[in-house]
Amino acid sequence: MIVMGVDPGSRKTGYGVIGQGAKGFSVLGSGLIRVDGLPSLNERILRICTALEEVIGIMKPDCVAIETAFVGRNVRSALILGQVRGAVLATVMRSGVTVREYAPREVKLSVTGSGSAGKEQVAAMLHRLLELGDEPRSLDVTDALGIAYCDLSRGSGGGFTQDSMMRRGKNSRKQGWSTFVDDHPELVA
Template identity: 45%
Template structure:
């Protein structure tokens, strides 16, 4: 089974693909979708949507795991991330993929063991679990791989 993990953002959206096979999990790839920072917001959403559709077409995942929005003091930023999540969820629905959503704390807990783990700790554990030769860069990509690993953990534990 190929799982696409997604860390949505209004400027940078991370994605990571992992494959579960015969009890083993390995990374297939990861990267980021970068919307033009100076573009009007509606155009950034279009760029995210179109680039994400290409990721889906090229990689053909079996399911997706998407990080949910967490509380932000900056309401505008939270709304913008919500819009980015919306176009990502739309693309996933159009592709007919099952979608699982996890909070940042759930992702951190499943990968590191603590819901308050730092980005550095998450990146370190992602590299260790997936036996990657180098830490996945940038954080958006390592976070997306962590979301995919969270889903692997949920599938294995049934909860």
């Protein structure tokens, strides 16, 4: 199983690809797509999506994992990130690869054991878990690796897929358990 994690940003987008084999998890590739030199948001989004298409074509992941949208205090930043995130999701789906989404707390919890861990704590734990060595990596890259790690550690199927997100409607709280059971028959005794 190969999972690519993506940490989208309007100026820097991190990606990390982790494979799961007989000997556990191993990093197959990672990188940072820098677009801060481009003048317009549209040009930056196009460059990010083009680069991700290339990485998907080379790495051929079974799934791409991404964090669910997070809204902070700055509405303008949230809107810009939403545009980038939406374009990234469309790019992945157009490539025919399954998308799974995880809440930021869930990613932190799966990597560090604490849903309130900081970016530096996540990076430090990933260096140990994935034997990244002393090579410094951008926090955007370690965030992406953390998202991929979360997906693999959850058995590649614990996140929301585009199909399960579509089934969630107005009555999602009522449908929650039945949808979960439908999505995970292997967990039902």
